[in-house]
């Protein structure tokens with residue numbers, strides 16, 4: 001019955017295998033932590049976005065359980081119908097205060113927040129979305145979904161951005177940028193971007209998926225790192241990375257949130273996040289507010305690891321985030337490095353095109369505040385061994 005479809009799909013899958021671009025799922029059979037059981041083997045996890053190690057925190061588990069005892073599990077309707085519960089609003093109050101914005105709005109994930117907000121703010125061919133070349137796929141999909149025109153500027157190239165702002169006129173012009181770039185780990189020059197936006201009357205949206213809980217002394221993300229309080233129009237953040245769970249939020253003015261509630265389809269036409277997910281996110285946020293020193297611990301781990309890799313001759317740098325890309329270039333060698341590291345007890349996924357540009361396949365290492373020195377030493381040793389055999 002499926003043979004026609006299968007034969008079409010199988011030939012494409014074969015092509016992917018030949019090009020070393022085939023993807024498959026690996027299974028984690030333990031809680032998410034600095035060590036996990038992966039396909040039956042205990043390994044040190046070096047590619048998760050669990051930056052603060054909160055995914056399995058006992059306080060968060062307790063909060064999720066208690067919330068279910070009080071409110072049950074599901075919200076079972078969209079926010080606008082009957083799915084809006086006090087736990088959603090409580091989270092929004094706390095995150096808005098944390099980011100020092102007027103208001104916040106939960107989304108079901110960062111992908112939906114990005115496609116929703118971009119396509120709602122820029123909704124017609126009269127509008128223009130301006131995007132950094134290395135922005136996350138969900139931003140690209142947001143601008144594809146929006147009926148607006150778009151322009152891409154070279155990565156972090158402010159002159160190019162200014163040229164676009166000078167020459168391309170539109171009703172609304174929205175500059176969207178990753179606060180921390182997901183595959184490179186570098187921090188966008190947001191202060192300069194905001195200054196250009198102010199000069200040319202454009203709107204700025206920052207995607208802080210990898211910045212919340214990671215940059216700024218208290219982990220407030222780009223707004224704190226660049227001291228841009230009250231100057232950033234739209235801040236997006238996810239709950240599935242440093243905050244250890246799932247979901248996302250938008251912070252901004254009261255009017256922005258009111259507008260999104262009225263017009264943003266990926267908010268309006270979907271079921272609200274379940275209770276324990278939001279209660280867990282709220283507890284994670286409270287832990288971060290109480291213990292900002294976790295951010296400094298993460299920072300120290302990044303420094304230690306980068307220095308270790310530099311000492312063994314690998315070309316890496318500390319970009320100020322928790323992401324350390326080890327660029328290999330060729331897809332096949334990148335896969336071999338990942339496999340060899342796994343044999344040596346370290347798990348780092350091989351990131352290949354189309355996630356990253358062709359010729360830049362990489363091991364995207366990510367650090368956690370809960371990695372110990374021993375974990376990092378073991379990882380550095382394994383990198384040395386694998387690199388000496390393969391690179």
Ligand SMILES: Cc1ncc(COP(=O)(O)O)c(C=O)c1O
Nearest residue numbers: 109110111136138182209238240
């Ligand atoms: C920069 C960036 N934005 C958005 C997302 C999407 O967030 P979510 O996983 O919550 O959908 C991700 C990662 O998944 C990301 O890396």
